[in-house]
Amino acid sequence: MDPLSSSDPARLASEQRRLRLQVLGLNTVEAEATFDRIARLAASFTQSPLAMVNFINDERQMFRGMYVPSGSPDDKVSPESGGIAFDLSNLSREAPGDYGFCPHVVAQGSQLALDDVFDYPRFKGNPLVNDLGVRSYLGTPLRDNTGMILGTVCVADMKPRTWDRGLREGMQELTETLLSDFKLRDSLLAQQQELFAVFDGAPFPIMLTEGPDHLLRYANGKQGSAFGLVPQFSPGRHVLPGLEAIGVFGAMDDAFHTGQAATLARASIQTYDSHTLQDFNFLCTPVRTSPAAPISGVLTVAMNTTGQDFAGSEQRAFAANVQERFERLGAGGLPGGMPGQRAESAGYRG
Template identity: 25%
Template sequence: MTDFSPAELARLREIAALDLVEPIEDPQLQTLVERAARELDLPIAALSIVLDSSQLFMASTGLGSWLDEVQGTPVEWSFCRHAVASKTPFQVDDAEQHELVAHNPLVTHDGVRSYLGIPLITAKEEAVGALCVIGTCPREFSTGDVARLQTIAEAVAERLEARRAATA
């Protein structure tokens, strides 16, 4: 068994309390993810829940290939884990040049070149995942881009929070 810090245990318990350990079908979440891709004019967007050993895509658009089929990745490949760990936006303008992700298989084999992820913070102040947009070309994200994605991420977090009431 892996030893988790008290903070990580609290985060994982929050994921369980919101019943986010398996894929869910939620048309409202899907609509918000599609809105993120459209508003930021990028081909890919996803709602990622970062578990202990993997990230799970609860909703996505534009993933294509094997990612669309498996709906997740090992946590080591997750860009979203950086937003979750810091509880702040994680921005990658050029993945091939970014020290944290340049050697990531999603960059070297799958063509990820730009990424912006906003952590999904619950009412209990836990970051359970991220709403992200992904590009296949380098891109400099503006403060307006971050603000637009933040607004959509807040709506996603509210929708996830509604699951707590539904499971209570």
């Protein structure tokens, strides 16, 4: 049974956690240097071969921080230790929502220490034991600056061992060091509101998407009136088929995967606010949640060039200003959360 969805309150908590992760830009599986460092410190401090910073939404677990040992699986345990040799070199950074022991930590809201999984009938048959050979586990709830549990910081070993008080308290203190990261993300979210005021007054469409699936994080009013209103966090290429048909999401793919701005020029589409085909230039710029973080999304500015040989100077200047201000904010550690408009879904014409 999934410990995170066994009751209505649990399901509500899972949904709230997913929304919070989306706002913070943490609802994806991409590795992040800050979390990998915490995982490495946890493994070193506890002398464990496996450590993770695990964020859990209502569907899956995302190991944005991970430490696994190098070397062959035969080096990890000895026969007399009671453990089993497993190769962890290709361990995935995501898992189903009910996999392993971390969901139990989140559900109970407190630290879970298992000296020997085989001593606990409740956990002995967990797939983590069969898949990875885990025999002992220590997981600590990962709370943000609002007190919400977002996941865990955990360590595991392939042999039975005792998690003494010093190790448990040390893991708690290490987990709490991430509070500063969450506070920074929230602080910059507030700064983004000023930037979105500029976006909202823009004379042409602007949207911000998250991840390789281009989930819609933010859209200004002009974006909605021209291309349709869609729910926040919906997959862009599915809810905006008109833009997909003319190649906008292909340009966004290029920007996201190459880290370079991509342009789609002279793309024609019939918009909601016009009865004739309109020509647009789309400028797609990759964005990051912080200088050291992987690319988190794409900022797309659409400039109407209908009847023009090129985009007007005023439009080009505004677009350049938008890009510059956005990148300046990102250089200070831009959080992934983009409060955006939520509206009823609307289809495309043409």
